[in-house]
Amino acid sequence: MNYNSLVQQVENHYKDRKPFVLFCPPESDNIQVYLQKDSTLYTTNDFSENGFVFAPFDFNGEAICMPVSKCDCSEVSFQKETIEEYTITASEDHIEKEAYLELVRAAMTEISGKKAKKIVTSRPHTLNSKPLQLSLLLKRLLQLYPGALRYIWFHPKTDLWCGATPETLLETNGISFKTMALAGTRKINEKRPPDWTHKEIDEQQLVTDAIVQSLQRVTSVVRLSKTYTQKAGSLAHLKTDITGVLKNGKTNLATIVGTLHPTPAVCGTPQKKAKSFILEREKYQREYYTGFLGPIDQLSQSGRLFVNLRCMKITDTTITIYVGGGITAASIPEDEWNETQHKLGTMMQVVQPML
Numbered sequence: 470m471n472y473n474s475l476v477q478q479v480e481n482h483y484k485d486r487k488p489f490v491l492f493c494p495p496e497s498d499n500i501q502v503y504l505q506k507d508s509t510l511y512t513t514n515d516f517s518e519n520g521f522v523f524a525p526f527d528f529n530g531e532a533i534c535m536p537v538s539k540c541d542c543s544e545v546s547f548q549k550e551t552i553e554e555y556t557i558t559a560s561e562d563h564i565e566k567e568a569y570l571e572l573v574r575a576a577m578t579e580i581s582g583k584k585a586k587k588i589v590t591s592r593p594h595t596l597n598s599k600p601l602q603l604s605l606l607l608k609r610l611l612q613l614y615p616g617a618l619r620y621i622w623f624h625p626k627t628d629l630w631c632g633a634t635p636e637t638l639l640e641t642n643g644i645s646f647k648t649m650a651l652a653g654t655r656k657i658n659e660k661r662p663p664d665w666t667h668k669e670i671d672e673q674q675l676v677t678d679a680i681v682q683s684l685q686r687v688t689s690v691v692r693l694s695k696t697y698t699q700k701a702g703s704l705a706h707l708k709t710d711i712t713g714v715l716k717n718g719k720t721n722l723a724t725i726v727g728t729l730h731p732t733p734a735v736c737g738t739p740q741k742k743a744k745s746f747i748l749e750r751e752k753y754q755r756e757y758y759t760g761f762l763g764p765i766d767q768l769s770q771s772g773r774l775f776v777n778l779r780c781m782k783i784t785d786t787t788i789t790i791y792v793g794g795g796i797t798a799a800s801i802p803e804d805e806w807n808e809t810q811h812k813l814g815t816m817m818q819v820v821q822p823m824l
């Protein structure tokens with residue numbers, strides 16, 4: 470099968486409102502597609518499947534799963550090509566901005582009261598859109614952000630989600646694992662590297678420390694890379710690679726995911742305090758934004774799960790883009806708003822021709 474006939478198949482599947490997922494790992498030019506043959510919403514608790522999981526932020530141990538055994542699966546490669554990039558200006562809605570600034574200030578009050586060290590606040594931004602053009606959406610996602618996990622997920626019970634995420638939640642292969650601490654955001658300036666401030670360095674260190682601590686129970690060896698700048702489209706983040714060995718016998722994919730998710734990069738620290746702030750104070754449901762997704766294979770004891778960032782939900786007439794940022798005692802609310810505007814721009818770039 471070639472790329473064009475695969476896209477045609479996916480479009481037909483979508484017209485029939487049948488579930489599918491299409492994904493392309495970072496730096497790969499191979500797309501994998503699972504076309505589910507029925508419309509059942511399959512779930513998994515123990516991740517003992519061969520399939521693709523899709524889980525919400527407020528994960529209670531059960532994730533949606535598209536099992537390979539219920540799907541027609543194929544893989545095709547695509548050619549790199551240059552596509553048109555637009556000048557993007559995310560409009561500033563006064564009410565939306567005030568509500569976000571208030572949320573950031575509330576998070577800072579929580580932090581100054583010593584209830585949390587970091588809280589990741591977020592907001593949805595909804596745009597009216599033309600009818601979805603799947604082939605155009607896929608092309609722009611694939612070509613614009615080659616360093617990200619790019620995906621389009623559809624199930625009639627969840628609607629259509631797509632994204633280009635820079636963040637790995639967990640990669641396992643037998644007893645070895647990889648994860649990362651990703652935080653701090655700067656718009657890339659081609660002329661010079663980002664001059665990371667204490668706010669961003671401390672914020673990212675909090676993420677590293679919390680991940681290492683949470684992994685203690687389930688790992689026998691943990692190694693950390695140096696912290697470095699990672700590009701994600703037009704943005705840069707601070708990143709530490711975390712690798713190691715899982716404790717034999719004690720750990721499976723479900724237990725490590727339960728330990729890691731939601732990471733301090735999308736929730737905050739301490740996790741419980743930050744999560745209850747988010748659930749109480751954000752005035753919307755995150756649903757699958759800041760959840761996780763990816764292929765798992767119980768047979769080979771492997772999985773490659775990503776955090777659902779830089780993502781959006783698409784309906785017949787609207788596109789909702791989700792953006793957030795880590796708040797610490799050193800945050801400046803106006804800067805936090807601007808950071809979410811930059812993140813919004815990266816996803817608007819994908820869908821601009823559909824607006």
Ligand SMILES: C=C(O[C@H]1C=CC=C(C(=O)O)[C@@H]1O)C(=O)O
Binds near residue numbers: 591779793
């Ligand atoms: C919550 C988001 O980003 C997280 C991941 C990387 C950097 C982040 C930051 O700089 O605040 C956030 O923790 C988002 O992009 O919606």
